[in-house]
Amino acid sequence: MAEQYRVLxxxxxxxxxxxGAKFIVRALRDAGFxxxxxxxxxxxxxxxxxxxxxxxxAVGLSSMSxxxxxxxxAVIEALNQAGAGDIPVLGxxxxxxxxxxxxxxxxxxxxFTPGTPAATIIAAFTKACEEHHRRHR
Amino acid sequence: MNIQDLLGRLHAGDPRAIGRxxxxxxxxxxxxxxxxxGLDRERIAAALLIGMTGPxxxxxxxxxxxxxxxxxxxxxxxGIVAVDPSSPLSGGAVLGDRIRMxxxxxxxxVVVRSMATRGRLGGLCAAAGAAAxxxxxxxxxxxxxxxxxxxxSEMDIVRLADLxxxxxxxxxxxxxxxxxxxxxxxxxLIVVNKxxxxxxxxxALDLAAVFARAEDRDLRLHRxxxxxxxxxxxxxxxxxxxxxxxRKDGTLHRKREQAFTLETLDWxxxxxxxKLAALAAAGLRNADPRLAAEEIIIQLQxxxxx
Ligand SMILES: Nc1nc2c(ncn2[C@@H]2O[C@H](COP(=O)(O)OP(=O)(O)O)[C@@H](O)[C@H]2O)c(=O)[nH]1
Ligand SMILES: [Mg+2]
Numbered sequence: 307m308a309e310q311y312r313v314l315x316x317x318x319x320x321x322x323x324x325x326g327a328k329f330i331v332r333a334l335r336d337a338g339f340x341x342x343x344x345x346x347x348x349x350x351x352x353x354x355x356x357x358x359x360x361x362x363x364a365v366g367l368s369s370m371s372x373x374x375x376x377x378x379x380a381v382i383e384a385l386n387q388a389g390a391g392d393i394p395v396l397g398x399x400x401x402x403x404x405x406x407x408x409x410x411x412x413x414x415x416x417x418f419t420p421g422t423p424a425a426t427i428i429a430a431f432t433k434a435c436e437e438h439h440r441r442h443r
Numbered sequence: 444m445n446i447q448d449l450l451g452r453l454h455a456g457d458p459r460a461i462g463r464x465x466x467x468x469x470x471x472x473x474x475x476x477x478x479x480x481g482l483d484r485e486r487i488a489a490a491l492l493i494g495m496t497g498p499x500x501x502x503x504x505x506x507x508x509x510x511x512x513x514x515x516x517x518x519x520x521x522g523i524v525a526v527d528p529s530s531p532l533s534g535g536a537v538l539g540d541r542i543r544m545x546x547x548x549x550x551x552x553v554v555v556r557s558m559a560t561r562g563r564l565g566g567l568c569a570a571a572g573a574a575a576x577x578x579x580x581x582x583x584x585x586x587x588x589x590x591x592x593x594x595x596s597e598m599d600i601v602r603l604a605d606l607x608x609x610x611x612x613x614x615x616x617x618x619x620x621x622x623x624x625x626x627x628x629x630x631x632l633i634v635v636n637k638x639x640x641x642x643x644x645x646x647a648l649d650l651a652a653v654f655a656r657a658e659d660r661d662l663r664l665h666r667x668x669x670x671x672x673x674x675x676x677x678x679x680x681x682x683x684x685x686x687x688x689x690r691k692d693g694t695l696h697r698k699r700e701q702a703f704t705l706e707t708l709d710w711x712x713x714x715x716x717x718k719l720a721a722l723a724a725a726g727l728r729n730a731d732p733r734l735a736a737e738e739i740i741i742q743l744q745x746x747x748x749x
Contacts, residue, residue, distance in 0.1 A: 310534070310561065312466075335535035340559045345542035352548035356541060359555055361462030389459060442463075443470070 316353035321371035354384035482580035490579035494604030496592035522578030522586035566713030613642030
């Protein structure tokens with residue numbers, strides 16, 4: 307890629323399974339992204355604060371616990387509170403079909419489930435970063 | 444982008460402004476240059492820049508996180524620039540140092556920025572040095588600069604620091620042997636971390652041998668268990684004592700002069716490279732490349748100043 311994209315992958319909530327998060331981290335790195343990883347069990351506010359300090363073009367969230375309906379919108383809210391509502395948020399994990407629309411309406415730009423191909427995920431992050439750079443750079 | 448506005452917010456410690464400012468500089472934009480010119484020189488001069496280096500896994504990030512905790516207890520505002528290598532294949536990078544700093548994520552007085560080396564031929568020191576100055580200009584009184592102690596360009600980064608801590612740990616036998624010869628040229632303090640692990644005593648003994656004088660060894664070789672917050676307070680006291688000494692005997696002044704030269708040269712290389720690349724691509728053929736190089740330098744000197 308011509309421009310270097312920086313993204314942050316966060317893992318909100320209490321579950322300690324970060325296989326999914328780490329898979330995304332590596333896939334994005336291999337696609338040329340600079341990826342900041344927060345580690346497990348972070349609060350929405352911590353993730354938002356880190357995303358702002360790192361000036362990333364997109365935030366990706368991973369949740370395996372089933373608490374995504376609460377946790378993902380909480381990160382959007384925390385970003386808004388901190389005056390960074392323009393940073394796009396994407397999410398993945400074990401997310402039932404019926405929750406996808408709810409999350410999209412809450413402002414999550416793209417939702418990934420265990421069956422989503424890596425190429426689709428990378429394309430979604432690329433699009434989100436491109437748009438953010440166009441608005442800010 | 445209004446640079447005056449950004450500078451004002453940065454001076455007031457606004458995290459968004461600090462993040463944006465570092466990006467502008469990292470991308471080598473014109474705005475970035477204007478921004479650097481407007482930073483608070485007094486704050487920059489007063490801030491202390493500490494380099495943390497050593498092999499991956501030795502505990503640099505954990506120790507840095509621990510130092511941050513103690514510096515915060517002293518009431519200091521602290522910056523951290525953590526540099527990790529980019530993958531030479533994809534150009535991407537995993538910047539994982541932040542995991543060990545997340546306990547400070549909600550503390551507005553702790554500013555963390557992760558940076559990738561971006562395989563730069565020139566420009567790495569420039570970017571890291573500028574990030575540290577932006578943090579200092581935002582009010583950070585100490586800035587910690589973490590970089591993996593491997594390649595030459597990474598080692599160059601710590602030469603920007605007022606004082607460098609080399610973090611080692613048992614179980615890195617070969618890497619440490621390779622570093623030992625020149626270790627005192629880069630490190631002001633040597634820390635044997637993971638003092639809770641077997642082999643730590645032997646490593647400390649081994650390293651003691653690099654010091655010619657016993658009193659130097661006692662001042663500059665130190666053991667910690669970063670993950671248990673052991674020995675970090677004494678390490679900080681040693682750092683303070685050494686900085687005092689460096690101020691008095693002129694070492695600090697000399698180091699800053701050298702750092703200035705190093706970063707200036709790095710900026711010059713980074714800024715010249717695109718122009719040189721274009722001239723080289725369009726330059727002489729059917730001659731020795733050495734001659735072609737001299738030719739493009741002449742062309743560069745004849746170009747009107749932009
Ligand atoms: N046993 C032990 N483990 C430590 C100590 N300090 C750090 N670690 C662990 O060593 C690993 C690497 O630490 P990290 O700070 O990421 O190292 P870095 O790559 O040098 O930044 C982590 O799992 C830490 O928890 C220590 O003093 N003792
Ligand atoms: Mg580290």
